Amino acid sequence: xxxxxxxxxxxxxxxxxxxxxxxxxxxxxxxxxxxxxxxxxxxxxxxxxxxxxxxxxxxxxxxxxxxxxxxxxxxxxxxxxxxxxxxxxxxxxxxxxxxxxxxxxxxxxxxxxxxxxxxxxxxxxxxxxxxxxxxxxxxxxxxxxxxxxxxxxxxxxxxxxxxxxxxxxxxxxxxxxxxxxxxxxxxxxxxxxxxxxxx
Numbered sequence: 001x002x003x004x005x006x007x008x009x010x011x012x013x014x015x016x017x018x019x020x021x022x023x024x025x026x027x028x029x030x031x032x033x034x035x036x037x038x039x040x041x042x043x044x045x046x047x048x049x050x051x052x053x054x055x056x057x058x059x060x061x062x063x064x065x066x067x068x069x070x071x072x073x074x075x076x077x078x079x080x081x082x083x084x085x086x087x088x089x090x091x092x093x094x095x096x097x098x099x100x101x102x103x104x105x106x107x108x109x110x111x112x113x114x115x116x117x118x119x120x121x122x123x124x125x126x127x128x129x130x131x132x133x134x135x136x137x138x139x140x141x142x143x144x145x146x147x148x149x150x151x152x153x154x155x156x157x158x159x160x161x162x163x164x165x166x167x168x169x170x171x172x173x174x175x176x177x178x179x180x181x182x183x184x185x186x187x188x189x190x191x192x193x194x195x196x197x198x199x
Contacts, residue, residue, distance in 0.1 A: 003062065004061070017152065020152075025039050026038060076189060079126075085108055085117055086118045116198055123172070125150075134175060142165070177195060
């Protein structure tokens, strides 16, 4: 079985959104390994001095125990186009290191920067992020048919900054732009991708 991974944004030495990462890690440990733990990542992770400035990605690999913690410099990659890829069997409910099925879909993106995965006609995620769409009223919404329960997505929902809704691939034209969000990328960190750039 592939190891699981948790990715946490470290900004000026601080671990961000940590309660949502604790929740997801504890849920994964129970659902995958049957372990009931109350892991507190702040007690496990020691931020090194070099990560005290700028933005770093803290990457934790684990199974029934933590196997590796590393800190990597991070910059946001530019994504300006998405290719719709239909796959009715794709599943990615836990954040595994092994992503063979998602990479297989990515290999079909052609000249686009990333993909928008459609499952049973429903919009889900990109290859590495949840998605949020600006609707015609200017509100940000996210598909209720996501694949991975993202920590950034959960935080934005809890704070009322986005709302969950049903979005089919035919509904895309009812929106003006899309943004990719994950632990490292907030809703205000990138420019929106025009819906016309979804191929």
